[in-house]
Amino acid sequence: MESTVKVEPVAVKVENLEKAYGSQQVLRGVSLDISPGEIFVLMGPSGSGKSVLMRHLIGLEFSDSGSVLIGDEPAHSPDTHARFRTALVFQAGALFNSMTVYDNLALYPREHRLYSEAVIREKVTAVMEALSIEGAGKKIPAELSGGMKKRVAVARAIIMEPQLILYDEPTSELDPILAATTSELIATISRETGATSLVVTHDRELALSIGDRVALLMDGKLIFTGKPQELKDCSDPQVREFMNPTIDPDNPRFRKQENEL
Amino acid sequence: MSKFLEIFEWLGSGVQMTLKTFRYLPSLPRHWKQLVEQCLFMGYATVPLVGILSFFIGAVLALQIGYSLVDFGAKQYIGTIVGLSMVRELSPVMTAVMVTGRVGSAVTAELASMKVYQEVDALRTMNIPPERFLVLPRVTAIILVMPVLLIVSVIAGWVGGQIVCQFVPWIGLTSQGYYNSLKSFMVVGDVTDGLIKAELFGIGILLIASHLGLRTSGGPREIGVAVTRAVVVCIIFILIFDYFITNILI
Numbered sequence: 001m002e003s004t005v006k007v008e009p010v011a012v013k014v015e016n017l018e019k020a021y022g023s024q025q026v027l028r029g030v031s032l033d034i035s036p037g038e039i040f041v042l043m044g045p046s047g048s049g050k051s052v053l054m055r056h057l058i059g060l061e062f063s064d065s066g067s068v069l070i071g072d073e074p075a076h077s078p079d080t081h082a083r084f085r086t087a088l089v090f091q092a093g094a095l096f097n098s099m100t101v102y103d104n105l106a107l108y109p110r111e112h113r114l115y116s117e118a119v120i121r122e123k124v125t126a127v128m129e130a131l132s133i134e135g136a137g138k139k140i141p142a143e144l145s146g147g148m149k150k151r152v153a154v155a156r157a158i159i160m161e162p163q164l165i166l167y168d169e170p171t172s173e174l175d176p177i178l179a180a181t182t183s184e185l186i187a188t189i190s191r192e193t194g195a196t197s198l199v200v201t202h203d204r205e206l207a208l209s210i211g212d213r214v215a216l217l218m219d220g221k222l223i224f225t226g227k228p229q230e231l232k233d234c235s236d237p238q239v240r241e242f243m244n245p246t247i248d249p250d251n252p253r254f255r256k257q258e259n260e261l
Numbered sequence: 262m263s264k265f266l267e268i269f270e271w272l273g274s275g276v277q278m279t280l281k282t283f284r285y286l287p288s289l290p291r292h293w294k295q296l297v298e299q300c301l302f303m304g305y306a307t308v309p310l311v312g313i314l315s316f317f318i319g320a321v322l323a324l325q326i327g328y329s330l331v332d333f334g335a336k337q338y339i340g341t342i343v344g345l346s347m348v349r350e351l352s353p354v355m356t357a358v359m360v361t362g363r364v365g366s367a368v369t370a371e372l373a374s375m376k377v378y379q380e381v382d383a384l385r386t387m388n389i390p391p392e393r394f395l396v397l398p399r400v401t402a403i404i405l406v407m408p409v410l411l412i413v414s415v416i417a418g419w420v421g422g423q424i425v426c427q428f429v430p431w432i433g434l435t436s437q438g439y440y441n442s443l444k445s446f447m448v449v450g451d452v453t454d455g456l457i458k459a460e461l462f463g464i465g466i467l468l469i470a471s472h473l474g475l476r477t478s479g480g481p482r483e484i485g486v487a488v489t490r491a492v493v494v495c496i497i498f499i500l501i502f503d504y505f506i507t508n509i510l511i
Contacts, residue, residue, distance in 0.1 A: 081388050088386045094379035098371075111291075111389045160387065232497050 009196040010163040012057060012070045012082045020054055022137035024192050026052050028220040029066070034213075039197045041211035042157050043204070045242065049220045050200040057198065058088045070164060084164060086158035091169040092148040093139035101128075102137040108160045116164075127155045131185070147178040154185060158193070165189070167199045171206055179203060183210050191217075197256050205242060208232065216242060236254035275403035275472045278392055281347055282400060282468075285393035292398045299402035305365045306362065307406075308413055311359050315414035319343055319421030327425070327432040340442030347418035348447070348455045353504055355463060356414045360403070361495040365470035367397055369491035372474025373484040381475060396471045407454055408461035419443065420423050442470055454510045461506060466495045 012034040019020045019027040036038045044050045055061040056068045059076050061066060073080035075129065097103050105124045108117050115123065130135045141149060150170065157165055157212045167186060171179035180221045183203070187210040201207060208228040210237045216224040216231070216239055224239050270446070326339050372395060375381050381391050426434035470491045477487040 025365070060382055060385060077387060081386075086386070090379050090383060092379065093269075094383040096375075096380055096383070097378070108308050111387070111394065113291075 005193065007085070007161055007163050007193050009038075010086075010240050011036045012164065012196065012198065013067075013069040014053070014178060015067045015069075017053065017056065018064045019049070019056070019061065020064055022023050025044060027063075030220070030222055031066075032222060032225060033252045034196060034198060034241050036196055037194050038212045039187065039199065039200045039210055041201060041207040041214045043201060043207055043218035043242070044216060046202070048217045050217055051168055052115070053217070054088070054168055054198065054200050057164075058086055058166060081200060085160055085162045086162045086164045086166070087151075087162035089157050089168065090167045091155045091172060093141065093153040093190050095149060095152055095156070097141050099219075100138050100140055101133065101144070104141070104152065105156050105159050106157070122161075123159060131158075146173055147175075147181075150174065150178075150182060154189070156183075158189060161193070162195055164196045165199070167197065167201070169201055171201060171203045175239060179189070179206070182206075186210060189253060192206055218242070222256070269289075271328050271476075274476070275468065278396065278472050278475065281390065281392040282396045282471075285390065285397050288393055288399060289397060292489055295398040296402055296405075299398050300406055302367075303360070303399075303402050304406040307359060307363050310363060311356055311410050311414045312417045314355060314359060315347070315352060315417040316421040318355060319347055319418030320425045321421075322351070322418070323422035323425040323432070324429065327429065327434075328485050331432060335397045336426075336432060337438060337442050338424065339432070339434060340439040341446045343422035343445035344419060344447055345451060346413050348451050350455075350503075350507070352411055352414040352418055352453050353458035353462060354499060356407070356410045356459055357466060357497060357499045360407070360463060361411065361466050361470075361492055361499070364403070365466045365495050366492050368467065368470040369474040369477075369488045370484060372471055373477035373487040376475055376477045377480060377484060391399070391475060393446055395475075396468075399471060400467045402469045403463040404460060411456060411459040415452075431446060457510065458503070458506055461502070462499055465502060469495050469498060479489060 009157065010030075014030055014032045017027050017030040018025075021205070030042075030049075030053060031194050033243050043052065052061060056063055057070065057075050059078065059081055062076050068075040070080050070084050070086065073083060075081075095101075096107070099107070102124060108121050109120045109123065111115075124137075128137060131154065133151050133155060135147060136144060136148060136152065141152065144152065145250075154170075158241065170186060171182050174182060183206040184195060186199060186206075189195065190210075197213070199206065208231070211228050213226065214224075214231045215222055218238060224234060224236065227232075231239065234243075272439050322343050323339055325335060326342050330336050330338060345492070372391075375395070379394075384391050384394055394497045423436050423439045426432050426439045473487050473494065477483050
Protein backbone atom coordinates (compact mmCIF):
# COMPACT_ATOMS: atom_id res chain seq x y z
CA MET A 1 0.00 0.00 0.00
CA GLU A 2 2.28 2.78 -1.20
CA SER A 3 -0.54 5.23 -0.65
CA THR A 4 -0.20 5.15 3.12
CA VAL A 5 1.91 7.71 4.94
CA LYS A 6 4.36 6.89 7.72
CA VAL A 7 3.25 8.54 10.97
CA GLU A 8 4.67 9.09 14.44
CA PRO A 9 2.87 6.50 16.59
CA VAL A 10 1.51 7.51 19.96
CA ALA A 11 1.25 5.68 23.29
CA VAL A 12 -1.97 5.12 25.24
CA LYS A 13 -2.22 4.84 29.00
CA VAL A 14 -5.38 3.97 30.91
CA GLU A 15 -5.29 4.05 34.71
CA ASN A 16 -8.02 2.84 37.09
CA LEU A 17 -10.80 3.75 34.70
CA GLU A 18 -14.28 3.56 36.21
CA LYS A 19 -17.53 4.14 34.37
CA ALA A 20 -21.14 3.54 35.37
CA TYR A 21 -24.45 4.27 33.65
CA GLY A 22 -26.94 4.80 36.45
CA SER A 23 -26.60 1.81 38.75
CA GLN A 24 -24.84 -0.32 36.14
CA GLN A 25 -21.07 -0.39 36.63
CA VAL A 26 -19.53 -0.94 33.17
CA LEU A 27 -15.80 -0.43 33.80
CA ARG A 28 -14.17 -1.33 37.09
CA GLY A 29 -10.66 0.02 37.58
CA VAL A 30 -9.32 -0.81 34.13
CA SER A 31 -5.61 -0.09 33.61
CA LEU A 32 -3.58 -0.75 30.50
CA ASP A 33 -0.61 0.57 28.55
CA ILE A 34 -0.31 0.46 24.80
CA SER A 35 3.14 1.11 23.37
CA PRO A 36 3.63 3.28 20.27
CA GLY A 37 3.21 1.28 17.06
CA GLU A 38 1.77 -1.77 18.81
CA ILE A 39 -1.29 -3.72 17.67
CA PHE A 40 -3.21 -4.19 20.89
CA VAL A 41 -6.26 -6.43 20.73
CA LEU A 42 -8.96 -6.04 23.36
CA MET A 43 -11.26 -9.05 23.61
CA GLY A 44 -14.20 -9.86 25.79
CA PRO A 45 -17.76 -11.11 25.70
CA SER A 46 -20.60 -8.86 24.56
CA GLY A 47 -21.49 -6.24 27.15
CA SER A 48 -18.13 -6.49 28.93
CA GLY A 49 -17.36 -2.79 28.34
CA LYS A 50 -14.92 -2.99 25.39
CA SER A 51 -16.67 -0.41 23.23
CA VAL A 52 -17.19 1.90 26.21
CA LEU A 53 -13.46 1.75 26.93
CA MET A 54 -12.73 2.59 23.30
CA ARG A 55 -15.18 5.51 23.32
CA HIS A 56 -13.18 6.94 26.25
CA LEU A 57 -10.04 6.80 24.12
CA ILE A 58 -11.63 8.72 21.27
CA GLY A 59 -13.15 11.33 23.59
CA LEU A 60 -16.79 10.34 23.14
CA GLU A 61 -17.22 9.39 26.82
CA PHE A 62 -16.11 10.96 30.08
CA SER A 63 -14.84 8.70 32.87
CA ASP A 64 -16.31 8.72 36.38
CA SER A 65 -12.80 8.33 37.75
CA GLY A 66 -9.35 7.34 36.58
CA SER A 67 -7.43 8.70 33.62
CA VAL A 68 -7.08 8.01 29.92
CA LEU A 69 -4.03 9.51 28.27
CA ILE A 70 -3.08 9.69 24.61
CA GLY A 71 0.59 10.52 24.52
CA ASP A 72 0.63 12.57 27.68
CA GLU A 73 -2.66 14.40 27.09
CA PRO A 74 -6.15 13.59 28.45
CA ALA A 75 -8.24 11.74 25.86
CA HIS A 76 -11.45 13.64 26.65
CA SER A 77 -10.01 16.96 25.46
CA PRO A 78 -10.64 17.91 21.79
CA ASP A 79 -7.19 19.57 21.79
CA THR A 80 -5.61 16.14 22.33
CA HIS A 81 -7.28 14.83 19.18
CA ALA A 82 -6.18 17.95 17.32
CA ARG A 83 -2.58 17.34 18.45
CA PHE A 84 -2.51 13.56 17.99
CA ARG A 85 -4.57 12.38 15.06
CA THR A 86 -6.83 9.57 16.20
CA ALA A 87 -9.29 7.67 14.04
CA LEU A 88 -12.06 5.24 14.89
CA VAL A 89 -13.37 2.61 12.50
CA PHE A 90 -16.95 2.11 13.67
CA GLN A 91 -18.50 -1.34 13.83
CA ALA A 92 -21.30 -0.35 11.45
CA GLY A 93 -19.07 1.98 9.44
CA ALA A 94 -20.91 5.20 10.44
CA LEU A 95 -20.41 6.44 6.88
CA PHE A 96 -22.22 9.63 5.93
CA ASN A 97 -25.22 8.36 4.03
CA SER A 98 -25.94 11.65 2.29
CA MET A 99 -22.49 11.72 0.67
CA THR A 100 -20.79 9.63 -1.96
CA VAL A 101 -17.94 7.33 -0.93
CA TYR A 102 -15.47 9.80 -2.46
CA ASP A 103 -16.88 12.70 -0.42
CA ASN A 104 -16.85 10.53 2.72
CA LEU A 105 -13.13 9.96 2.23
CA ALA A 106 -12.37 13.56 1.27
CA LEU A 107 -14.28 15.06 4.20
CA TYR A 108 -11.49 15.09 6.79
CA PRO A 109 -8.76 16.74 4.66
CA ARG A 110 -11.32 19.19 3.22
CA GLU A 111 -12.71 20.21 6.60
CA HIS A 112 -9.26 20.60 8.11
CA ARG A 113 -7.92 22.28 4.95
CA LEU A 114 -4.95 19.95 4.84
CA TYR A 115 -4.39 19.96 1.07
CA SER A 116 -5.61 21.50 -2.14
CA GLU A 117 -8.53 19.78 -3.88
CA ALA A 118 -6.14 18.28 -6.46
CA VAL A 119 -3.95 16.72 -3.76
CA ILE A 120 -7.02 15.45 -1.90
CA ARG A 121 -8.21 13.81 -5.12
CA GLU A 122 -4.80 12.12 -5.53
CA LYS A 123 -4.74 10.87 -1.95
CA VAL A 124 -8.32 9.63 -1.96
CA THR A 125 -7.79 7.86 -5.29
CA ALA A 126 -4.60 6.23 -4.01
CA VAL A 127 -6.26 4.95 -0.83
CA MET A 128 -9.26 3.70 -2.78
CA GLU A 129 -6.96 1.80 -5.13
CA ALA A 130 -5.00 0.38 -2.20
CA LEU A 131 -8.17 -1.00 -0.63
CA SER A 132 -9.67 -2.09 -3.97
CA ILE A 133 -12.69 0.18 -3.71
CA GLU A 134 -11.86 2.46 -6.63
CA GLY A 135 -15.11 1.55 -8.38
CA ALA A 136 -17.20 2.75 -5.45
CA GLY A 137 -16.25 6.43 -5.50
CA LYS A 138 -19.54 7.70 -6.90
CA LYS A 139 -21.76 5.34 -4.94
CA ILE A 140 -23.52 6.26 -1.73
CA PRO A 141 -22.93 3.99 1.30
CA ALA A 142 -26.42 2.46 1.07
CA GLU A 143 -25.43 0.91 -2.27
CA LEU A 144 -22.42 -0.95 -0.79
CA SER A 145 -22.15 -4.48 0.57
CA GLY A 146 -21.15 -5.07 4.21
CA GLY A 147 -17.54 -5.88 3.30
CA MET A 148 -17.25 -2.81 1.07
CA LYS A 149 -18.63 -0.58 3.83
CA LYS A 150 -15.96 -1.89 6.21
CA ARG A 151 -13.24 -1.13 3.68
CA VAL A 152 -14.61 2.36 3.05
CA ALA A 153 -14.69 2.95 6.82
CA VAL A 154 -11.06 1.81 7.07
CA ALA A 155 -10.17 3.99 4.08
CA ARG A 156 -11.80 7.00 5.73
CA ALA A 157 -9.66 6.37 8.79
CA ILE A 158 -6.41 5.94 6.80
CA ILE A 159 -6.99 9.19 4.91
CA MET A 160 -6.71 10.96 8.27
CA GLU A 161 -3.12 9.63 8.57
CA PRO A 162 -3.82 8.74 12.21
CA GLN A 163 -1.20 8.15 14.86
CA LEU A 164 -3.69 6.03 16.78
CA ILE A 165 -6.29 3.98 14.98
CA LEU A 166 -9.11 2.23 16.81
CA TYR A 167 -11.17 -0.58 15.30
CA ASP A 168 -14.54 -1.47 16.80
CA GLU A 169 -15.41 -5.09 15.93
CA PRO A 170 -13.85 -4.85 12.47
CA THR A 171 -14.66 -8.46 11.49
CA SER A 172 -18.17 -8.74 12.87
CA GLU A 173 -20.86 -9.72 10.35
CA LEU A 174 -18.20 -10.69 7.79
CA ASP A 175 -17.71 -14.12 6.24
CA PRO A 176 -14.46 -15.94 7.17
CA ILE A 177 -12.62 -14.88 4.00
CA LEU A 178 -13.60 -11.22 4.38
CA ALA A 179 -12.76 -11.38 8.09
CA ALA A 180 -9.30 -12.71 7.23
CA THR A 181 -8.88 -10.00 4.58
CA THR A 182 -9.84 -7.33 7.11
CA SER A 183 -7.37 -8.75 9.65
CA GLU A 184 -4.62 -8.64 7.02
CA LEU A 185 -5.64 -5.09 6.19
CA ILE A 186 -5.29 -3.99 9.83
CA ALA A 187 -1.87 -5.65 10.12
CA THR A 188 -0.70 -4.12 6.83
CA ILE A 189 -1.87 -0.63 7.77
CA SER A 190 -0.13 -0.90 11.12
CA ARG A 191 3.09 -2.13 9.53
CA GLU A 192 3.16 0.41 6.74
CA THR A 193 2.00 3.52 8.59
CA GLY A 194 3.56 2.63 11.93
CA ALA A 195 0.37 3.80 13.69
CA THR A 196 -0.61 2.42 17.07
CA SER A 197 -3.67 0.17 16.70
CA LEU A 198 -6.29 -0.87 19.21
CA VAL A 199 -8.64 -3.55 17.94
CA VAL A 200 -11.78 -4.39 19.91
CA THR A 201 -13.08 -7.76 18.80
CA HIS A 202 -14.54 -11.16 19.63
CA ASP A 203 -12.56 -12.70 16.81
CA ARG A 204 -10.01 -15.11 18.29
CA GLU A 205 -8.33 -15.73 14.93
CA LEU A 206 -7.73 -12.02 14.46
CA ALA A 207 -6.42 -11.58 17.99
CA LEU A 208 -4.03 -14.50 17.84
CA SER A 209 -2.76 -13.85 14.32
CA ILE A 210 -2.14 -10.09 14.21
CA GLY A 211 -2.11 -8.86 17.82
CA ASP A 212 1.24 -7.92 19.40
CA ARG A 213 -0.53 -8.12 22.75
CA VAL A 214 -4.01 -9.20 23.73
CA ALA A 215 -6.16 -8.25 26.72
CA LEU A 216 -9.35 -9.86 27.93
CA LEU A 217 -12.07 -7.75 29.54
CA MET A 218 -14.80 -9.46 31.56
CA ASP A 219 -17.53 -7.66 33.50
CA GLY A 220 -15.63 -4.40 33.25
CA LYS A 221 -12.34 -5.85 34.59
CA LEU A 222 -9.19 -6.78 32.72
CA ILE A 223 -8.52 -10.38 33.61
CA PHE A 224 -5.64 -11.00 31.21
CA THR A 225 -2.99 -8.99 29.34
CA GLY A 226 -0.17 -10.65 27.44
CA LYS A 227 1.18 -12.02 24.16
CA PRO A 228 -1.11 -14.11 21.96
CA GLN A 229 0.85 -17.28 22.80
CA GLU A 230 0.45 -16.57 26.54
CA LEU A 231 -3.29 -16.21 25.99
CA LYS A 232 -3.38 -19.58 24.25
CA ASP A 233 -1.44 -21.19 27.11
CA CYS A 234 -3.33 -19.42 29.92
CA SER A 235 -4.79 -21.80 32.50
CA ASP A 236 -7.30 -19.34 34.00
CA PRO A 237 -10.72 -21.06 33.68
CA GLN A 238 -12.47 -17.83 32.59
CA VAL A 239 -9.89 -17.24 29.86
CA ARG A 240 -10.04 -20.85 28.71
CA GLU A 241 -13.85 -20.76 28.66
CA PHE A 242 -13.78 -17.61 26.51
CA MET A 243 -11.12 -18.90 24.13
CA ASN A 244 -12.47 -22.43 23.77
CA PRO A 245 -16.13 -22.50 24.74
CA THR A 246 -17.70 -25.93 24.66
CA ILE A 247 -21.16 -26.33 23.20
CA ASP A 248 -23.38 -28.55 25.31
CA PRO A 249 -27.02 -28.56 24.15
CA ASP A 250 -27.99 -30.78 27.10
CA ASN A 251 -26.75 -28.30 29.66
CA PRO A 252 -27.00 -24.86 28.01
CA ARG A 253 -25.23 -21.86 29.56
CA PHE A 254 -28.23 -19.58 29.44
CA ARG A 255 -30.16 -21.97 31.70
CA LYS A 256 -27.24 -21.98 34.15
CA GLN A 257 -27.14 -18.17 34.04
CA GLU A 258 -30.90 -18.05 34.66
CA ASN A 259 -30.44 -20.23 37.75
CA GLU A 260 -27.63 -18.00 39.02
CA LEU A 261 -29.92 -14.96 38.69
CA MET B 262 -37.06 17.89 41.02
CA SER B 263 -35.26 15.73 38.44
CA LYS B 264 -37.75 16.97 35.80
CA PHE B 265 -36.69 20.56 36.55
CA LEU B 266 -33.03 19.59 36.34
CA GLU B 267 -33.73 17.91 33.02
CA ILE B 268 -35.36 21.07 31.67
CA PHE B 269 -32.44 23.22 32.82
CA GLU B 270 -29.98 20.74 31.37
CA TRP B 271 -31.91 20.81 28.08
CA LEU B 272 -31.93 24.61 28.03
CA GLY B 273 -28.25 24.76 29.00
CA SER B 274 -27.13 22.41 26.28
CA GLY B 275 -29.32 24.31 23.80
CA VAL B 276 -27.62 27.59 24.72
CA GLN B 277 -24.22 25.90 24.45
CA MET B 278 -25.07 24.57 20.99
CA THR B 279 -26.31 28.01 19.91
CA LEU B 280 -23.17 29.80 21.12
CA LYS B 281 -20.92 27.20 19.51
CA THR B 282 -22.83 27.50 16.24
CA PHE B 283 -22.47 31.27 16.06
CA ARG B 284 -18.84 31.05 17.13
CA TYR B 285 -18.18 29.14 13.91
CA LEU B 286 -19.75 31.87 11.77
CA PRO B 287 -16.36 32.90 10.25
CA SER B 288 -16.01 29.39 8.77
CA LEU B 289 -19.30 29.75 6.88
CA PRO B 290 -17.73 30.36 3.42
CA ARG B 291 -16.22 26.87 3.67
CA HIS B 292 -19.76 25.43 3.74
CA TRP B 293 -21.19 27.39 0.80
CA LYS B 294 -22.19 24.20 -1.03
CA GLN B 295 -24.25 22.94 1.92
CA LEU B 296 -25.65 26.44 2.37
CA VAL B 297 -26.92 26.53 -1.21
CA GLU B 298 -28.39 23.01 -0.86
CA GLN B 299 -30.16 23.99 2.36
CA CYS B 300 -31.48 27.25 0.87
CA LEU B 301 -32.93 25.30 -2.04
CA PHE B 302 -34.45 22.69 0.25
CA MET B 303 -35.88 25.21 2.70
CA GLY B 304 -36.89 27.92 0.27
CA TYR B 305 -37.69 26.50 -3.11
CA ALA B 306 -39.75 23.61 -1.77
CA THR B 307 -41.54 25.67 0.88
CA VAL B 308 -42.53 28.64 -1.30
CA PRO B 309 -45.57 26.99 -3.00
CA LEU B 310 -46.88 25.74 0.33
CA VAL B 311 -46.54 29.14 2.00
CA GLY B 312 -48.02 30.89 -1.05
CA ILE B 313 -51.14 28.68 -1.25
CA LEU B 314 -51.74 28.76 2.50
CA SER B 315 -51.32 32.53 2.75
CA PHE B 316 -53.52 33.17 -0.30
CA PHE B 317 -56.43 31.42 1.38
CA ILE B 318 -55.74 32.99 4.78
CA GLY B 319 -55.93 36.41 3.10
CA ALA B 320 -59.10 35.38 1.27
CA VAL B 321 -60.85 34.07 4.40
CA LEU B 322 -59.76 37.10 6.36
CA ALA B 323 -61.26 39.42 3.71
CA LEU B 324 -64.49 37.39 3.76
CA GLN B 325 -64.81 37.54 7.55
CA ILE B 326 -63.92 41.22 7.79
CA GLY B 327 -66.20 41.99 4.83
CA TYR B 328 -69.06 40.13 6.54
CA SER B 329 -68.62 42.25 9.67
CA LEU B 330 -67.95 45.64 8.04
CA VAL B 331 -70.30 45.71 5.06
CA ASP B 332 -73.32 46.27 7.31
CA PHE B 333 -71.63 49.33 8.83
CA GLY B 334 -70.68 50.73 5.43
CA ALA B 335 -66.99 50.42 6.33
CA LYS B 336 -65.91 48.04 3.59
CA GLN B 337 -63.21 50.48 2.46
CA TYR B 338 -61.20 49.39 5.55
CA ILE B 339 -61.01 45.75 4.50
CA GLY B 340 -57.73 46.38 2.64
CA THR B 341 -56.20 48.11 5.66
CA ILE B 342 -57.14 45.33 8.06
CA VAL B 343 -56.13 42.47 5.76
CA GLY B 344 -52.91 44.24 4.82
CA LEU B 345 -51.80 45.00 8.37
CA SER B 346 -52.94 41.63 9.77
CA MET B 347 -51.01 39.75 7.14
CA VAL B 348 -47.79 41.71 7.34
CA ARG B 349 -47.61 42.18 11.11
CA GLU B 350 -49.05 38.94 12.42
CA LEU B 351 -50.50 36.23 10.23
CA SER B 352 -47.74 35.91 7.65
CA PRO B 353 -44.86 35.67 10.15
CA VAL B 354 -46.74 33.21 12.35
CA MET B 355 -48.19 31.05 9.57
CA THR B 356 -44.87 31.01 7.69
CA ALA B 357 -43.15 29.93 10.89
CA VAL B 358 -45.71 27.14 11.39
CA MET B 359 -45.17 26.00 7.79
CA VAL B 360 -41.40 26.09 8.27
CA THR B 361 -41.79 24.04 11.44
CA GLY B 362 -43.79 21.37 9.64
CA ARG B 363 -41.80 21.31 6.44
CA VAL B 364 -38.24 22.22 7.49
CA GLY B 365 -37.98 21.81 11.28
CA SER B 366 -39.30 18.26 11.24
CA ALA B 367 -36.99 17.30 8.36
CA VAL B 368 -33.94 18.79 10.09
CA THR B 369 -34.72 16.94 13.34
CA ALA B 370 -35.30 13.67 11.49
CA GLU B 371 -32.05 14.00 9.54
CA LEU B 372 -29.87 14.98 12.50
CA ALA B 373 -31.53 12.43 14.79
CA SER B 374 -30.88 9.62 12.34
CA MET B 375 -27.28 10.81 11.93
CA LYS B 376 -26.95 10.72 15.71
CA VAL B 377 -28.55 7.29 16.10
CA TYR B 378 -26.46 5.78 13.29
CA GLN B 379 -23.26 7.24 14.80
CA GLU B 380 -22.55 9.68 11.95
CA VAL B 381 -22.40 12.51 14.50
CA ASP B 382 -19.94 10.48 16.60
CA ALA B 383 -17.89 9.92 13.44
CA LEU B 384 -17.77 13.70 12.90
CA ARG B 385 -16.60 14.24 16.47
CA THR B 386 -13.86 11.61 16.11
CA MET B 387 -12.71 13.48 13.00
CA ASN B 388 -12.54 16.65 15.11
CA ILE B 389 -15.29 18.23 13.00
CA PRO B 390 -17.78 19.93 15.35
CA PRO B 391 -21.37 19.03 14.36
CA GLU B 392 -22.38 22.59 15.27
CA ARG B 393 -20.11 23.87 12.51
CA PHE B 394 -20.75 21.19 9.92
CA LEU B 395 -24.44 20.46 10.47
CA VAL B 396 -26.12 23.31 12.36
CA LEU B 397 -24.41 26.42 10.99
CA PRO B 398 -25.34 25.94 7.29
CA ARG B 399 -28.96 25.18 8.24
CA VAL B 400 -29.38 28.18 10.54
CA THR B 401 -27.76 30.49 7.98
CA ALA B 402 -29.98 29.12 5.25
CA ILE B 403 -33.12 29.87 7.25
CA ILE B 404 -31.85 33.41 7.94
CA LEU B 405 -31.54 33.92 4.17
CA VAL B 406 -34.77 32.17 3.24
CA MET B 407 -37.18 33.48 5.87
CA PRO B 408 -37.54 37.03 4.43
CA VAL B 409 -38.28 35.58 0.99
CA LEU B 410 -40.92 33.25 2.45
CA LEU B 411 -42.43 36.12 4.40
CA ILE B 412 -42.67 38.38 1.35
CA VAL B 413 -44.27 35.56 -0.67
CA SER B 414 -46.73 34.96 2.16
CA VAL B 415 -47.62 38.65 2.55
CA ILE B 416 -48.15 39.21 -1.18
CA ALA B 417 -50.18 35.99 -1.56
CA GLY B 418 -52.35 37.01 1.41
CA TRP B 419 -52.93 40.48 0.02
CA VAL B 420 -53.83 39.07 -3.40
CA GLY B 421 -56.20 36.54 -1.79
CA GLY B 422 -57.98 39.37 0.02
CA GLN B 423 -58.14 41.49 -3.11
CA ILE B 424 -59.69 38.71 -5.21
CA VAL B 425 -62.37 38.08 -2.59
CA CYS B 426 -63.17 41.81 -2.31
CA GLN B 427 -63.38 42.13 -6.08
CA PHE B 428 -65.36 39.02 -6.97
CA VAL B 429 -67.64 38.37 -3.99
CA PRO B 430 -70.78 40.27 -4.99
CA TRP B 431 -71.90 41.37 -1.53
CA ILE B 432 -68.52 42.96 -0.83
CA GLY B 433 -67.94 44.48 -4.27
CA LEU B 434 -64.78 46.47 -3.54
CA THR B 435 -62.60 47.32 -6.53
CA SER B 436 -58.96 46.25 -6.51
CA GLN B 437 -57.95 49.93 -6.64
CA GLY B 438 -60.08 50.68 -3.59
CA TYR B 439 -58.66 47.66 -1.78
CA TYR B 440 -55.01 48.56 -2.44
CA ASN B 441 -55.53 52.27 -1.72
CA SER B 442 -57.00 51.34 1.65
CA LEU B 443 -54.15 48.85 2.23
CA LYS B 444 -51.50 51.50 1.48
CA SER B 445 -53.10 54.32 3.41
CA PHE B 446 -52.30 52.98 6.90
CA MET B 447 -49.24 50.88 6.06
CA VAL B 448 -45.81 52.20 7.04
CA VAL B 449 -42.34 50.74 6.48
CA GLY B 450 -42.18 49.85 10.19
CA ASP B 451 -45.02 47.36 9.76
CA VAL B 452 -43.04 45.48 7.13
CA THR B 453 -39.79 45.54 9.11
CA ASP B 454 -41.62 44.34 12.25
CA GLY B 455 -42.96 41.39 10.25
CA LEU B 456 -39.51 40.64 8.88
CA ILE B 457 -37.90 40.79 12.34
CA LYS B 458 -40.53 38.40 13.69
CA ALA B 459 -40.11 35.97 10.83
CA GLU B 460 -36.31 35.97 11.17
CA LEU B 461 -36.45 35.33 14.91
CA PHE B 462 -39.02 32.57 14.47
CA GLY B 463 -36.90 30.94 11.76
CA ILE B 464 -33.70 31.02 13.83
CA GLY B 465 -35.55 29.67 16.88
CA ILE B 466 -37.16 26.84 14.91
CA LEU B 467 -33.88 25.72 13.38
CA LEU B 468 -32.01 25.85 16.69
CA ILE B 469 -34.73 23.86 18.49
CA ALA B 470 -34.99 21.32 15.65
CA SER B 471 -31.21 20.88 15.45
CA HIS B 472 -30.82 20.63 19.21
CA LEU B 473 -33.51 17.98 19.55
CA GLY B 474 -32.04 16.07 16.61
CA LEU B 475 -28.52 16.07 18.02
CA ARG B 476 -29.72 14.97 21.47
CA THR B 477 -31.52 11.92 20.18
CA SER B 478 -30.28 8.55 21.34
CA GLY B 479 -31.65 5.04 21.02
CA GLY B 480 -33.14 3.68 17.82
CA PRO B 481 -35.61 4.41 15.01
CA ARG B 482 -38.48 4.87 17.46
CA GLU B 483 -36.63 7.71 19.18
CA ILE B 484 -36.17 9.45 15.82
CA GLY B 485 -39.97 9.61 15.44
CA VAL B 486 -40.35 10.80 19.03
CA ALA B 487 -37.74 13.53 18.45
CA VAL B 488 -39.54 14.78 15.32
CA THR B 489 -42.91 14.96 17.09
CA ARG B 490 -41.32 16.71 20.05
CA ALA B 491 -39.56 19.20 17.77
CA VAL B 492 -42.81 20.15 16.03
CA VAL B 493 -44.68 20.57 19.34
CA VAL B 494 -41.88 22.57 21.00
CA CYS B 495 -41.47 24.80 17.93
CA ILE B 496 -45.18 25.62 17.73
CA ILE B 497 -45.32 26.40 21.45
CA PHE B 498 -42.19 28.52 21.03
CA ILE B 499 -43.75 30.42 18.11
CA LEU B 500 -46.96 31.23 19.98
CA ILE B 501 -45.34 32.26 23.27
CA PHE B 502 -42.49 34.15 21.63
CA ASP B 503 -44.96 35.88 19.31
CA TYR B 504 -46.72 37.49 22.26
CA PHE B 505 -43.52 38.87 23.76
CA ILE B 506 -41.96 40.03 20.51
CA THR B 507 -45.22 41.71 19.46
CA ASN B 508 -45.31 43.49 22.80
CA ILE B 509 -41.77 44.73 22.26
CA LEU B 510 -42.31 45.77 18.63
CA ILE B 511 -45.62 47.57 19.07
